[in-house]
Amino acid sequence: MSITFDKVVHIYGKGTSFEKRALKEVSFHIRDGEFIGLIGHTGSGKSTLIQHMNGLLKCDSGNIYYDGKDISDREYDRKTLRQNVGIVFQYPEYQLFETTVEKDVAFGPNNLKLPELQVQLRTFEALKSVGIDDSLLDISPFDLSGGQKRRVAIAGVLAMKPRVLILDEPAAGLDPRGRRDILDMIARIRREENITVVLVSHSMEDVAEYVDRIMVMNDGALAMDGTVSEVFAHRKELEEIGLSVPQISLLMSDLEDAGLIKDNGIYTMEEAVKVLSKRLLEGKRK
């Protein structure tokens, strides 16, 4: 599904002294199947933005279209929208409530009123794709480890079979290994299911490695929007709004400034290793 935001404005606490313009005329277009990284400083409006994507929040002005259809239209089916656009909120493990892992994951498909067999099938599939072992199906979700809980919570959204998957800081609070596992898992699911993914994150390193396109939020407005290398080329502007480019990218651009390498626009460790080792070998040969 393609998503279009047209001058979307959101104001919290309208008409009170706590009024806060959390989104200021945000416009963009996301094509079907894109992998988007949404980054921004704390309080820049990322969570507010994604809640508009499945109609949990309504914009105060502007329009949102899915596949060209306006979701504020009366005819637009909200239920289908919620099914098609899955949101995994920050710390989703705090939303588990059922007595067993299986039941918790089945909550979504059950709400869709699917036949029993279908529900079971989706539950198993979802748990499998997040790497939760079958032996854990019948235990209480509250007895799982933090990382496992988060996987189960993500499975609960995957079981709805969304066409667009939005994840708000899915790796927050996990150790490096856990972060990598979760992010790898998301990248894999996207490949397999061929869905649109929006990954919200503070971490440039995480985003750089996985996504195709980065959108940068700053104080409620969309400050930058482009491919990873396009956005990271604006190092100064990023630093001004409290973000930084990945450290490896800093190193590479310093090396370029020193005239040691030519190729810039490198932001993952892998690429950097490739370029640097090539350069070292060249140096040896000389």
Next chain:
Amino acid sequence: MIRDITIGQYYPSESVIHRLDARVKFIGTIAYIISLFLFDTFWGFLPAFVWLTVIIVLSGVPVRYIAKGLKAMLFLMIFLILFNIFLTPGEVLAEWWIFKITDNGLINAAFMVLRLMLLVVGSGMMTYTTTPSQLTAGMESLFKPLGIFKVPVHEVAMMMSIALRFIPILLEEADKIMKAQQARGADFESGNILKRAKALIPVLVPLFVSAFRRAGELAEAMEARCYHGGKGRTKLHPLKFAKRDYVSLILLIGFVVGMGFMP
């Protein structure tokens, strides 16, 4: 949204009323409330009305904000009006079937509604201008003498301030959880009462779990800072009377004494 409930909410400002000692405001509110019940003529409300107007103007709390708090009482007020209009005996002004509107009924209804409005707005002014922590500190200090009768004043005050502190947090949390379950297709808006109550389970369970988790964390954090009840505890910001507090107290006494001379 759940967050929009304003009744009894603090309105941040730097006004004289805001800076007043919580104890003065508390005593003032009590005196004000008593004054509302001392008289049964409209003239009796005049001093309270003037008093309240002065405080609202000084406090800088917008009238719209106050009116929002009154809106929550609308249902009760309508109830009060209907009861008084139809159930007070007196000279009949209009009659329809078993309903009779009497002159005394109209007067009574107006009187009661006025009293209720003055009551709600007046006590609201205290919570709009006093932070919960000041409020409980003030109450703790005022009720300290009860400690002689083995009333755990400090502990009760502490419990109150923690409860007040956690209300907005839990409301926000409930909002978050509701959204997350809605994203999984939960429906809180349709169906009969039983169905709606059942739909709340996916919200209430995580909410309780998180409330217990927070309570545990808070207890640990308090213990880690050597909290051991009220005995020998000192305050970072001890309540202290300033000039403005003495002035207001004198004005308050004047108000109360003046009331005694009212016909």
